[in-house]
Amino acid sequence: MIKQNVSMKKFLKFVFISLAIGLLFYSCEHPHHKAKYVFYFIGDGMGQVQINAAEAYLAAIHDEKGFQHFAFTQFPAAGYASTYADNRFITGSAAAGTALACGKKTNINRISMNPDATESYKTIAEKCKEIGMKVGILSSVSIDHATPAVFYAHQASRSNYFEIGLDLANSSFDFFGGGGFKSPEGEVDNVFINAIDEAKKNGFNYVNSVEDIQALNKNSGRVIAVSNLLEESGAMRYALDLNETNLQLSDFTAKAIELLEGEEGFFIMVEGGKIDWACHANDAASTIHETIEFSNAIDVAIEFFKAHPEETLIVVTADHETGGMALGNGPMKYETNLAVLQHQIISSQAFVEVIRDFRVNLTGDMELDFKHMMEIMDWYFGLGNPDKIPLTEKEIATIKKSFLTSLYTSEGAEPDHAYHDEEPLANLLNKMMSDKAGIGWTTFSHTGVNVPVYAIGVGAEYFSVNIDNTDIPIFMEKIIIHGAH
Numbered sequence: 001m002i003k004q005n006v007s008m009k010k011f012l013k014f015v016f017i018s019l020a021i022g023l024l025f026y027s028c029e030h031p032h033h034k035a036k037y038v039f040y041f042i043g044d045g046m047g048q049v050q051i052n053a054a055e056a057y058l059a060a061i062h063d064e065k066g067f068q069h070f071a072f073t074q075f076p077a078a079g080y081a082s083t084y085a086d087n088r089f090i091t092g093s094a095a096a097g098t099a100l101a102c103g104k105k106t107n108i109n110r111i112s113m114n115p116d117a118t119e120s121y122k123t124i125a126e127k128c129k130e131i132g133m134k135v136g137i138l139s140s141v142s143i144d145h146a147t148p149a150v151f152y153a154h155q156a157s158r159s160n161y162f163e164i165g166l167d168l169a170n171s172s173f174d175f176f177g178g179g180g181f182k183s184p185e186g187e188v189d190n191v192f193i194n195a196i197d198e199a200k201k202n203g204f205n206y207v208n209s210v211e212d213i214q215a216l217n218k219n220s221g222r223v224i225a226v227s228n229l230l231e232e233s234g235a236m237r238y239a240l241d242l243n244e245t246n247l248q249l250s251d252f253t254a255k256a257i258e259l260l261e262g263e264e265g266f267f268i269m270v271e272g273g274k275i276d277w278a279c280h281a282n283d284a285a286s287t288i289h290e291t292i293e294f295s296n297a298i299d300v301a302i303e304f305f306k307a308h309p310e311e312t313l314i315v316v317t318a319d320h321e322t323g324g325m326a327l328g329n330g331p332m333k334y335e336t337n338l339a340v341l342q343h344q345i346i347s348s349q350a351f352v353e354v355i356r357d358f359r360v361n362l363t364g365d366m367e368l369d370f371k372h373m374m375e376i377m378d379w380y381f382g383l384g385n386p387d388k389i390p391l392t393e394k395e396i397a398t399i400k401k402s403f404l405t406s407l408y409t410s411e412g413a414e415p416d417h418a419y420h421d422e423e424p425l426a427n428l429l430n431k432m433m434s435d436k437a438g439i440g441w442t443t444f445s446h447t448g449v450n451v452p453v454y455a456i457g458v459g460a461e462y463f464s465v466n467i468d469n470t471d472i473p474i475f476m477e478k479i480i481i482h483g484a485h
Contacts, residue, residue: 324442343382
């Protein structure tokens with residue numbers, strides 16, 4: 001779902017430049033001006049190319065040249081952050097998240113603990129709570145996943161989902177929203193415990209229907225608001241698989257602001273977690289739509305900022321880049337055709353579910369089954385449709401070979417890793433869509449490139465340089481607790 005307004009974007013660009021100049025003068029005259037409202041947006045796996053690809057896609061589908069810029073990419077402060085972990089150059093979400101939450105490096109898989117897992121690090125969210133601010137943690141993946149977890153949990157391994165869930169249940173934070181729990185049940189001293197039940201005992205109001213979430217208000221107390229449409233992993237479904245009747249990350253962001261705004265101020269962390277998952281699968285269309293929805297969530301914060309420009313700080317960054325995404329590839333050489341991605345109306349993960357259902361209902365007639373699958377691919381991807389994405393005989397033969405591998409020589413896809421299934425046909429379609437769009441990929445894993453940092457508001461000038469990811473929460477603490485100067 002695309003919620004872009006071109007004229008509004010141009011207007012916001014002018015507003016941001018004007019506000020930036022004013023805020024810089026204000027900062028000089030008020031050397032200890034503190035941020036009362038703080039937004040921390042983390043696009044998991046979102047490198048510069050993911051942003052550029054989404055902006056270029058929006059321009060392409062509107063028949064424009066270049067980029068249709070997101071409002072956040074026009075923020076007056078911009079830089080880059082290095083992402084390496086303590087024990088590895090190419091980081092993971094737990095180590096990178098710990099750096100972004102605590103200002104300290106750690107080893108792969110640690111959740112806000114030191115490299116040896118012998119000491120807990122205090123997070124910027126915990127520090128904000130200690131001084132009386134309200135705290136909200138949001139994510140499009142499960143709320144006990146690595147990036148949201150590093151703000152409230154302290155565990156030796158990101159795989160300790162049950163223990164992370166208990167840390168959430170016992171936290172003093174005010175709002176958790178988006179995804180659910182990956183593994184909320186376990187035992188403590190041979191006693192069965194459910195983390196959600198523990199959270200309720202600790203005073204949290206748990207809601208997981210659209211109606212109940214929309215009905216939340218300032219009198220609702222501390223809240224865990226979970227999407228009613230979850231995957232088995234506890235993550236929200238991809239933005240590409242939702243419609244206007246479903247809650248998106250931007251909706252949870254708006255609700256968090258509604259509940260947390262007040263004299264105490266707030267700290268809200270919002271993770272666009274499924275940008276990373278889509279990149280792990282090299283699913284270009286899903287990557288772009290996740291990035292667009294992430295931008296939509298930031299737009300919600302921008303609207304708040306416009307009403308509170310001298311009290312608000314918005315920082316946008318990423319924990320790492322995923323996929324080695326590139327605008328340009330071998331098959332297309334110097335050409336791009338990003339608009340073809342508009343014909344994909346389903347994520348590759350959802351298409352895996354389609355394949356599994358198809359496998360159960362095979363007729364045994366391979367030619368007939370393949371004909372039906374081509375009709376399905378036309379519907380979901382536009383592939384083979386002469387008015388959308390025509391295919392050569394060679395390309396159809398390649399698809400047929402993959403179809404037979406997936407449907408007639410395989411008993412089902414096994415997970416390749418935590419983020420996508422090794423389903424030959426789905427993976428081939430991802431590659432084919434990227435090839436035709438002019439998008440390249442170097443890996444199904446993370447890369448070690450620096451990630452962008454954007455900021456606006458109180459103390460934004462701190463983020464106008466090339467920094468390390470550990471610097472971001474350190475700067476935030478200075479701006480929130482001690483005051484920018």
